[in-house]
Amino acid sequence: MNKVVIVTGASRGIGREIAKKLAIKGYIVVANYNKSENQIKELQKELLERNVNIDIFKADISKRSEAKELVKYVLEKYNKIDILINNAGISQIKEFTQITDEDWNNMINVNLHNKKGCIINMSSIWGQIGASCESHYSVSKAGIDAMTKSLAKELGPSNIRVNSIAPGIIDTEMNKHLSLEELEYIKEEIPLQRIGKVNDIEKCVEWLIEDDYITGQIISINGGWSI
Ligand code: NAP
Numbered sequence: 696m697n698k699v700v701i702v703t704g705a706s707r708g709i710g711r712e713i714a715k716k717l718a719i720k721g722y723i724v725v726a727n728y729n730k731s732e733n734q735i736k737e738l739q740k741e742l743l744e745r746n747v748n749i750d751i752f753k754a755d756i757s758k759r760s761e762a763k764e765l766v767k768y769v770l771e772k773y774n775k776i777d778i779l780i781n782n783a784g785i786s787q788i789k790e791f792t793q794i795t796d797e798d799w800n801n802m803i804n805v806n807l808h809n810k811k812g813c814i815i816n817m818s819s820i821w822g823q824i825g826a827s828c829e830s831h832y833s834v835s836k837a838g839i840d841a842m843t844k845s846l847a848k849e850l851g852p853s854n855i856r857v858n859s860i861a862p863g864i865i866d867t868e869m870n871k872h873l874s875l876e877e878l879e880y881i882k883e884e885i886p887l888q889r890i891g892k893v894n895d896i897e898k899c900v901e902w903l904i905e906d907d908y909i910t911g912q913i914i915s916i917n918g919g920w921s922i
Contacts, residue, residue: 699723699773703756704783706731708867712893713780713900718742718749725750725769756783757805778904782817786869791830802831815903816843818859820917840913847911856910858903863917865891886919
């Protein structure tokens with residue numbers, strides 16, 4: 696049986712590209728979504744037209760019970776999970792003093808959760824250097840990095856590798872709040888002079904999956920924005 700991969704947050708952006716490319720490559724992909732049912736069904740249809748299957752499963756992974764349902768579904772259907780791509784994430788721009796308890800808990804619950812398997816966590820540049828008006832986002836991503844290192848040590852003897860990818864700025868809906876002017880300003884600050892593409896992240900995911908000696912690493916993909 697081919698390797699079974701769960702990709703959380705696969706309905707849009709980075710997760711969608713990862714799920715799509717891995718399915719085309721022959722992995723058995725379970726693509727998780729929460730709100731964007733139309734988008735995930737469009738992806739499923741698009742792939743089916745190319746004779747490629749993708750399994751979809753709705754779960755709000757900020758809720759432990761629903762995350763468990765996702766894992767249960769995959770284990771009952773395929774009897775194993777080889778790879779977990781912990782990609783689902785949210786962002787929110789708010790000054791620290793304006794962040795409510797609910798905002799804080801929601802950020803931590805969606806962005807910071809753990810499971811078993813061969814794991815790739817989607818972190819962020821802000822987990823490493825901190826972002827103004829995004830303290831809860833930055834904390835959630837720094838938490839992912841710490842969890843990545845801890846789990847790598849804990850699960851290494853079981854031959855389970857755990858790594859994080861820390862993107863800089865990638866062209867997805869997560870950044871739709873930025874104006875063209877702001878994007879131009881950011882581009883000028885990036886040594887490679889461009890905004891990242893979902894494909895830049897997906898290539899690294901494939902490489903990490905195929906490797907067998909990299910663990911506990913936070914891999915920065917940011918065009919040199921932070922060196
Ligand atoms: P995006 O375009 O906004 O897509 C977010 C994805 O996460 C969607 O598929 C969404 O699914 C899913 N999601 C959100 N909350 C969820 C929940 N509670 N349960 C299940 N799925 C949920 O974001 P993106 O840019 O692709 O970001 C993907 C990851 O990369 C995130 O962890 C993000 O923090 C990280 N990242 C992104 C950037 C960037 O510049 N784009 C930079 C650094 C790090 P539904 O729509 O179905 O709810």
